[in-house]
Amino acid sequence: MYVIIRSQNPLLIGELMKLNAPKKIVWLIALIVGLLGIILTIFSLVPGLSFVLVAVAWLLLILATYLKGL
Numbered sequence: 001m002y003v004i005i006r007s008q009n010p011l012l013i014g015e016l017m018k019l020n021a022p023k024k025i026v027w028l029i030a031l032i033v034g035l036l037g038i039i040l041t042i043f044s045l046v047p048g049l050s051f052v053l054v055a056v057a058w059l060l061l062i063l064a065t066y067l068k069g070l
Helices: 024-043 047-066
Strands: 002-004 017-018
Touching: 024 047
Parallel strands: none
Antiparallel strands: 002 017
16 A cells, blocks of 8 residues: 655655555454553553553554554
8 A cells, every 4th residue: 555645845745655554463452452441441440551551552553554564
């Protein structure tokens, strides 16, 4: 999949950014970690850990999209 970057900078016009779909196992791990963070938030079990878990899940998905083979 290719996404064209639109920019006012003439050096970036027409550059292509290659994005990759995350593998199913990475997606499932991120889903489980994110849901665990949301559940911890709802029940107020460990307030600081819930935010960290959701942030780690999002970071994992972002890295899996940008890095090939993850």
